[in-house]
Amino acid sequence: MQKRTPLKYSFEVKDSYVSVTVTGNFSLSDAKKMYTDALDTLMDKKLSKLFFNAYKVKGYVKTIDRYFLGEFAALESLKYMEKGLLGLTASFYGKEPIIDPERFGELVARNLGLNLKVTTDKKEALQFLGVE
Numbered sequence: 001m002q003k004r005t006p007l008k009y010s011f012e013v014k015d016s017y018v019s020v021t022v023t024g025n026f027s028l029s030d031a032k033k034m035y036t037d038a039l040d041t042l043m044d045k046k047l048s049k050l051f052f053n054a055y056k057v058k059g060y061v062k063t064i065d066r067y068f069l070g071e072f073a074a075l076e077s078l079k080y081m082e083k084g085l086l087g088l089t090a091s092f093y094g095k096e097p098i099i100d101p102e103r104f105g106e107l108v109a110r111n112l113g114l115n116l117k118v119t120t121d122k123k124e125a126l127q128f129l130g131v132e
Helices: 028-045 063-082 104-111 122-129
Strands: 008-013 018-025 049-058 089-093 115-119
Touching: 008 028, 018 028, 028 049, 028 063, 049 122, 063 104, 089 122, 104 115, 115 122
Parallel strands: 018 049, 049 089, 089 115
Antiparallel strands: 008 018
16 A cells, blocks of 8 residues: 655745645645645735645545635635735646546635635636736
């Protein structure tokens, strides 16, 4: 049995946004922690745009996990806006099957008020943030 690599991520602060590079195998709990850590970084740097590069993430994401991650991202973002985060725009870039062809998680998050784009096109993800 092959050992799964935990989800790992690193932050790079750009001029007007925070870029998060993500590798390893998907896990809902790791993804939630990563999202919260990214929001902390935004607050610390007084920025409001997040770019997640999940192109190298592997694994399988269940539909229910897509729902829970979309819901978590939207509700966690609202908590941070109440703490003083000045708006939030986020984009996730990756490849299928990590990126859902139906964009279910994006739909959940957007329905709860998060300005989010999920895509397999890196240029589109950066344009959504207005940084490319």
